[in-house]
Amino acid sequence: MGIVVVGSLAFDSVKTPSGQAERALGGSANYFSMAAHFFASVKIVGVVGHDFPQEHMGYLSARDIDILGITREKGKTFHWRGEYNENLNQAITIATELNVFADFSPKLPQHYRKTDLLFLANIDPELQEQVLRQCDAKLIALDTMNYWISSKPEALKRVISKVHILFLNDAELRQLTGEHNVVAAAKKALTMGPHTVVVKRGEYGAALFHGEQYFFTPAFPMEKVVDPTGAGDSFAGGFLGWINKYGSSWKQLKHAMIAGTALSSFVIEEFSFQHIGKLPYELIEQRMQKMQSYLHLN
Amino acid sequence: MGIVVVGSLAFDSVKTPSGQAERALGGSANYFSMAAHFFASVKIVGVVGHDFPQEHMGYLSARDIDILGITREKGKTFHWRGEYNENLNQAITIATELNVFADFSPKLPQHYRKTDLLFLANIDPELQEQVLRQCDAKLIALDTMNYWISSKPEALKRVISKVHILFLNDAELRQLTGEHNVVAAAKKALTMGPHTVVVKRGEYGAALFHGEQYFFTPAFPMEKVVDPTGAGDSFAGGFLGWINKYGSSWKQLKHAMIAGTALSSFVIEEFSFQHIGKLPYELIEQRMQKMQSYLHLN
Numbered sequence: 001m002g003i004v005v006v007g008s009l010a011f012d013s014v015k016t017p018s019g020q021a022e023r024a025l026g027g028s029a030n031y032f033s034m035a036a037h038f039f040a041s042v043k044i045v046g047v048v049g050h051d052f053p054q055e056h057m058g059y060l061s062a063r064d065i066d067i068l069g070i071t072r073e074k075g076k077t078f079h080w081r082g083e084y085n086e087n088l089n090q091a092i093t094i095a096t097e098l099n100v101f102a103d104f105s106p107k108l109p110q111h112y113r114k115t116d117l118l119f120l121a122n123i124d125p126e127l128q129e130q131v132l133r134q135c136d137a138k139l140i141a142l143d144t145m146n147y148w149i150s151s152k153p154e155a156l157k158r159v160i161s162k163v164h165i166l167f168l169n170d171a172e173l174r175q176l177t178g179e180h181n182v183v184a185a186a187k188k189a190l191t192m193g194p195h196t197v198v199v200k201r202g203e204y205g206a207a208l209f210h211g212e213q214y215f216f217t218p219a220f221p222m223e224k225v226v227d228p229t230g231a232g233d234s235f236a237g238g239f240l241g242w243i244n245k246y247g248s249s250w251k252q253l254k255h256a257m258i259a260g261t262a263l264s265s266f267v268i269e270e271f272s273f274q275h276i277g278k279l280p281y282e283l284i285e286q287r288m289q290k291m292q293s294y295l296h297l298n
Numbered sequence: 299m300g301i302v303v304v305g306s307l308a309f310d311s312v313k314t315p316s317g318q319a320e321r322a323l324g325g326s327a328n329y330f331s332m333a334a335h336f337f338a339s340v341k342i343v344g345v346v347g348h349d350f351p352q353e354h355m356g357y358l359s360a361r362d363i364d365i366l367g368i369t370r371e372k373g374k375t376f377h378w379r380g381e382y383n384e385n386l387n388q389a390i391t392i393a394t395e396l397n398v399f400a401d402f403s404p405k406l407p408q409h410y411r412k413t414d415l416l417f418l419a420n421i422d423p424e425l426q427e428q429v430l431r432q433c434d435a436k437l438i439a440l441d442t443m444n445y446w447i448s449s450k451p452e453a454l455k456r457v458i459s460k461v462h463i464l465f466l467n468d469a470e471l472r473q474l475t476g477e478h479n480v481v482a483a484a485k486k487a488l489t490m491g492p493h494t495v496v497v498k499r500g501e502y503g504a505a506l507f508h509g510e511q512y513f514f515t516p517a518f519p520m521e522k523v524v525d526p527t528g529a530g531d532s533f534a535g536g537f538l539g540w541i542n543k544y545g546s547s548w549k550q551l552k553h554a555m556i557a558g559t560a561l562s563s564f565v566i567e568e569f570s571f572q573h574i575g576k577l578p579y580e581l582i583e584q585r586m587q588k589m590q591s592y593l594h595l596n
Contacts, residue, residue: 181521216519292595298549
C-alpha cells in the first residue's frame with residue numbers, strides 16, 4: 001500500500017556560497033516523495049496555488065507518485081526565501097510567504113485512508129493530528145521544527161505520543177526534551193511515544209536510537225555542498241522508502257539510515273531537484289555501497 | 299621500541315556543567331601516555347616544576363612509561379585554567395600560566411633517539427622541529443592548535459611536511475587549509491605532507507582520511523560528559539598505541555580509530571585521570587566491541 005506523505009509543496013528562493021536559485025521547486029512533501037519513490041509507491045497530500053507548474057505534477061505522476069491528494073487553490077503557492085552562509089548546517093529564513101498553505105486543511109482521498117506508512121512532514125501539529133484521525137497506518141513517522149516546538153508544544157507532544165518514528169535535528173531534539181546531551185535527549189524522546197528516534201546532524205551524519213540500540217552513519221563525504229535545502233526530507237524519504245520495501249527489523253533500520261544518507265547526498269549536490277530529479281537507480285546503489293564501505297571495519 | 303611523546307605535563311583547573319577540578323593532573327603528554335600505554339611502551343619528553351607530585355612520576359613508572367625524558371626545573375609547573383559551558387565541544391581558556399613550560403627546550407635522552415613512533419603533541423612548532431632533528435622515527439604524528447596556526451604558520455607547515463599522521467579538530471583543519479568544507483580541507487592537508495589526516499569532531503566522532511580512503515567513527519554514545527579535557531590527546535594515545543602494536547595497514551588504522559574513541563571516552567567520563575588512571579584492560583576491550591557493534595550493518 002506504500003506511503004502517504006502530508007507536507008508542503010513550495011517554491012524556494014535560496015542563496016548559498018555556491019550560487020542561488022529563484023523560485024525553484026521545493027517543499028517537504030516534494031523532497032520526501034522524490035527520494036522515497038525509488039523504493040516505494042508514494043501518495044502526496046498537499047496544497048498548491050495557481051502558479052504551481054502543471055509539468056511538475058506530470059513529472060510526479062510519471063514516477064507513480066499519487067497526486068490525487070494535492071489540491072490546487074486560488075492564490076499563490078507557498079514560497080520560502082532563505083540563505084545559508086559557509087556554515088551550511090543552519091538556514092537563515094529571509095521570508096516565509098505561506099499563501100495557500102496558510103489555510104491548508106489536509107483531507108485524505110478515500111484510497112489514502114489505509115496505508116502501510118504515514119509520514120507527517122513538518123506542518124502545524126494540529127494539522128498532523130487531523131491527518132492521524134483520517135488515516136489508518138501501520139507505521140507513522142513525524143518531522144517537526146523549532147517553530148512548532150515553541151509555539152504549540154502541547155499539540156506537538158500529543159501527536160508525538162502517537163507516532164512510531166521521530167525525525168529531528170540536534171537543536172530540535174534539545175529543545176523538545178530540554179536535555180543538552182544528544183544521547184540523553186534521544187532517550188528522553190523515546191519515553192514520549194516513538195520507538196525510534198532519528199537525529200539528523202547535518203554534515204556530521206545521523207544517529208539512530210531504537211529502544212536500547214544505537215547506530216550512527218556519517219554523512220556522505222562531499223567536497224562541495226551546493227544547497228542543503230531538502231536534505232532532511234529526502235533523508236526521511238530514503239529511510240522510510242527503504243523500510244516500506246524491506247521492513248523495519250533492526251538490520252533494515254540501519255540500512256535505511258544508509259539509504260536516507262545516500263538520497264540526501266544527491267539532493268544537496270545541486271539546487272532543488274536538479275540531481276535527484278534525473279537520478280538513475282544504479283547511482284543510488286553505488287552510493288549506498290560506498291557508504292557501507294565507510295563503515296566496514298575489516 | 300615503542301612510542302616517544304613530546305608534550306606538556308600540567309595542572310588543569312577546569313569548570314564544567316558537571317562540577318570542577320582544581321589543579322588536577324593534566325597535560326598532552328600525560329593524557330597521551332595514560333591512553334597509549336595500554337598497547338605500547340611509551341617514553342615521555344617534557345618539563346615539570348618543583349610542585350609536580352613525585353607520586354605521579356611513580357605512577358607513570360609503575361606502568362612502564364619511561365620518564366627519564368622529563369626534566370624538573372626550578373619554578374612552577376604549567377597551569378591551565380579553563381571552562382566549558384553546555385557546548386562541551388569548545389574550551390574557554392581563562393588563564394595560561396606557562397611557568398617552566400615557557401623555557402621548554404626538549405632534549406631527548408640517548409635511548410629515545412631511535413623509535414618506532416614519535417608523537418609531537420601540541421607545542422611550539424619550532425620545538426617540534428627541534429625534536430625531529432634529534433629523533434630517528436619510522437612514523438611521526440603531530441597535533442597542533444589554532445594559536446600556532448596563526449602565530450607560526452611557516453614553522454608549522456615545515457614540520458607538517460615531515461610528518462605522516464596529522465591530528466586536528468575541524469576548526470584547526472579549516473584554519474590550516476583555508477577550506478571550510480572538511481572533506482576538501484582534509485584532502486588539501488594530505489597534499490601538505492602527511493599520508494593520514496585524523497579529524498577530531500568532538501561529540502560527533504572522528505574522520506580518517508588516508509590517501510583516497512575514508513572512514514568515520516562516531517563518538518561513544520554517552521549520556522553525560524563530565525570534562526572533555528584530554529579527549530584529543532587520549533584519542534591520539536589510543537590510536538597510535540594501537541598501530542604501534544598492530545601495524546598501520548588500512549584495516550588497523552580503522553581499528554585504531556575505535557581504540558582512540560574508546561580511550562577518550564573513559565577520559566571524558568571523569569575529571570583528570572580519575573577513570574583512565576585505574577582502568578582495567580577488559581573495559582577497553584568491552585567498549586571497543588560496543589563501538590564495533592555500532593558500526594555493524596548486518
